[in-house]
Every structure is written in C-alpha cells, then in structure tokens.
Amino acid sequence: xxxxxxxxxxxxxxxxxxxxxxxxxxxxxxxxxxxxxxxxxxxxxxxxxxxxxxxxxxxxxxxxxxxxxxxxxxxxxxxxxxxxxxxxxxxxxxxxxxxxxxx
Numbered sequence: 305x306x307x308x309x310x311x312x313x314x315x316x317x318x319x320x321x322x323x324x325x326x327x328x329x330x331x332x333x334x335x336x337x338x339x340x341x342x343x344x345x346x347x348x349x350x351x352x353x354x355x356x357x358x359x360x361x362x363x364x365x366x367x368x369x370x371x372x373x374x375x376x377x378x379x380x381x382x383x384x385x386x387x388x389x390x391x392x393x394x395x396x397x398x399x400x401x402x403x404x405x406x407x
Contacts, residue, residue: 306331307380307399309388312344314353315372321347322388324380324398336377344375 305326312321323343327336348354353373378385386394 305329305403307395308336308377309380309385309395310340310343310375310377311388312347312375313373314348314351315374316351319348319351322385322390323347324395324402326399326402340375340377344373348373 306329308325308327310323310325312323314320325339325343327339345354380395380399382394382396386396389395
C-alpha cells in the first residue's frame with residue numbers, strides 16, 4: 305500500500321484540512337485524484353459548501369483546484385507531515401488503523 309497525505313483548502317480562513325489515506329501501489333493518478341476529490345468535497349461539505357465536477361476546474365500532476373476548492377497530495381513522510389496532523393501525534397497511527405480494519 306502507498307501512504308499519502310492530502311492537503312485540502314476551501315479558500316476560506318480556517319477551512320483547510322490535512323488527511324491521510326492509502327491506495328494500492330499500482331493506483332493510477334486518475335484513481336488518486338478521484339479519491340482526493342471525494343475527500344475534498346466531503347471536507348467542504350462539513351463547512352456547508354457543495355461542489356461538483358461541472359464547476360470550473362484545473363487539474364495538474366499532483367492535485368486539482370477550482371476557484372475555491374483545491375487539493376494536492378504527497379507521499380507520506382513522517383518528518384514532514386506529522387506536524388500537520390490535527391490534534392498532534394503521528395499519521396502512522398492512522399495508517400496502522402487503516403491496515404488493521406482494511407479501510
């Protein structure tokens with residue numbers, strides 16, 4: 305499995321997020337973008353914003369953005385990303401839980 309971190313921004317102050325997720329080692333960029341887009345939409349919806357692919361969009365190699373919703377992802381690096389985890393701690397705990405429960 306490939307451990308990834310997605311950075312999500314709704315464009316409004318305080319509405320950014322950082323999430324951990326896993327994909328198969330052979331996952332394509334399109335598959336990763338689809339997962340990230342769904343995560344970004346769910347994050348935006350938690351603040352009452354709703355979005356769809358029909359809105360203006362721009363896609364690039366490691367992310368996607370519109371006028372107000374964007375994301376990018378990176379391969380997980382504990383030295384870089386664990387400081388970004390909400391509530392502190394390590395994303396390793398999240399990845400271990402994902403593997404245990406096969407999420």
